[in-house]
Amino acid sequence: MAFGRKSKKGMSAISTASLPDIVFMLLFFFMVVTVMRETELQVEVELPQASELTRLEKKHLVDYINIGPPVDKDRYGSEPKIQLDDQFAAVGDIQAWVMACRDAVEEVEIPKLTTSLKVDVDTKMGVVSAVKQELRQVSALKLNYSSTQRARTGSE
Amino acid sequence: MARRELTEINAGSMADIAFLLLIFFLVTTTMDSDEGILVQLPPPVPDDIIIPPVKERNVYVVMVNSQDQLLVEGDFMKIGNLKDGAKEFLICNGVFRDLPVREDFPVRSWVRKAEVDAKVEEYRSYVANAPDPNAKKAFEDVLEKWEKKQKAIEIFGEFKELPSSALISMQNDNGTSYNTYIQVRNELESAVNELRDELAMEKFGVTYSEIEQLANLGEGGAIYKDRLYAIRMVFPQRVSEAEPLNLGTY
Numbered sequence: 001m002a003f004g005r006k007s008k009k010g011m012s013a014i015s016t017a018s019l020p021d022i023v024f025m026l027l028f029f030f031m032v033v034t035v036m037r038e039t040e041l042q043v044e045v046e047l048p049q050a051s052e053l054t055r056l057e058k059k060h061l062v063d064y065i066n067i068g069p070p071v072d073k074d075r076y077g078s079e080p081k082i083q084l085d086d087q088f089a090a091v092g093d094i095q096a097w098v099m100a101c102r103d104a105v106e107e108v109e110i111p112k113l114t115t116s117l118k119v120d121v122d123t124k125m126g127v128v129s130a131v132k133q134e135l136r137q138v139s140a141l142k143l144n145y146s147s148t149q150r151a152r153t154g155s156e
Numbered sequence: 157m158a159r160r161e162l163t164e165i166n167a168g169s170m171a172d173i174a175f176l177l178l179i180f181f182l183v184t185t186t187m188d189s190d191e192g193i194l195v196q197l198p199p200p201v202p203d204d205i206i207i208p209p210v211k212e213r214n215v216y217v218v219m220v221n222s223q224d225q226l227l228v229e230g231d232f233m234k235i236g237n238l239k240d241g242a243k244e245f246l247i248c249n250g251v252f253r254d255l256p257v258r259e260d261f262p263v264r265s266w267v268r269k270a271e272v273d274a275k276v277e278e279y280r281s282y283v284a285n286a287p288d289p290n291a292k293k294a295f296e297d298v299l300e301k302w303e304k305k306q307k308a309i310e311i312f313g314e315f316k317e318l319p320s321s322a323l324i325s326m327q328n329d330n331g332t333s334y335n336t337y338i339q340v341r342n343e344l345e346s347a348v349n350e351l352r353d354e355l356a357m358e359k360f361g362v363t364y365s366e367i368e369q370l371a372n373l374g375e376g377g378a379i380y381k382d383r384l385y386a387i388r389m390v391f392p393q394r395v396s397e398a399e400p401l402n403l404g405t406y
Contacts, residue, residue, distance in 0.1 A: 017167040019167065020170035023174035023178060048334065052345040053191040053192060117192075123334045141197040144195075145195070153343065
């Protein structure tokens with residue numbers, strides 16, 4: 001009685017019916033967590049790390065400016081460039097672009113528009129300061145310096 | 157017809173389809189970090205406006221050069237010490253008690269309950285007797301400020317406030333790297349936020365950011381907003397940026 005009946009010879013096939021369920025769960029996770037990338041990033045941006053971060057709530061009220069060295073260095077060189085939506089632009093194009101972004105939103109929400117700067121860590125401040133001046137001229141005063149989270153510096 | 161056994165559907169290919177869909181989504185989407193340091197740019201100043209000079213002691217000068225070195229109030233400083241320096245500046249001669257006055261720091265002055273109550277009464281009578289809607293609005297704005305002070309005294313008791321011209325001034329060079337600029341900006345913001353958190357912890361047992369979240373949720377009435385304004389009045393956000401220099405070659 002110590003041993004029951006021996007199992008049949010040969011391995012029984014592992015049921016793979018639940019495998020797609022697991023994969024669908026992963027899929028739904030990614031669908032919920034991620035955002036469809038709207039614009040092709042043409043500049044390489046490594047974001048800085050900071051501790052005093054605020055989360056931007058309404059994505060449709062945020063406009064992005066990317067600044068960094070171009071991905072395609074052979075064609076565009078390695079000096080930092082400004083990317084507005086999906087094209088390269090010059091500092092002088094920023095005011096017109098902000099107006100265009102304002103047209104795309106309801107009039108009531110215009111004061112809530114935030115501009116998010118995604119700038120590479122090694123960029124020199126000359127370009128960034130010029131961009132900020134342009135934003136000030138057109139009264140786009142809510143600015144966000146995109147960064148990744150880190151802990152606060154401890155007291156030394 | 158001979159009875160056939162129900163053949164099991166081979167579920168192996170379902171997994172392949174699911175993997176394909178998964179890889180498609182992995183490739184086309186981004187886990188965008190939509191967070192960052194939120195700042196309010198100052199409105200553009202027309203060229204002909206003359207800015208009145210501010211007393212040197214009321215300004216905490218932070219300068220960054222093109223070599224990413226910090227010069228704070230005329231001395232070199234490592235970025236790790238910047239937050240403590242800024243906190244010292246903001247506390248200056250004590251917030252709820254009297255600490256010795258320092259020559260190179262601003263002087264906080266007591267906000268007395270009797271004075272604030274008198275001002276509130278005064279402006280209430282101005283609002284009531286306003287000759288026209290424009291004047292009324294102007295008086296109401298000033299009244300609001302005095303009422304906020306009154307609420308702050310109710311919450312904290314009498315405290316000492318920073319002079320209105322006291323500020324932390326940041327100036328960078330066109331050749332400063334963005335990372336250093338962000339770190340300096342971050343340290344200055346964290347100085348204010350830490351002071352606010354410490355005050356909130358001491359008086360209410362929660363951090364300032366927790367009160368902010370509670371206020372945003374909107375429940376519990378105006379008490380969280382009142383606390384928020386009171387903390388902000390004791391430790392206001394006073395970081396301002398000067399025009400960048402163009403000294404370094406880069």
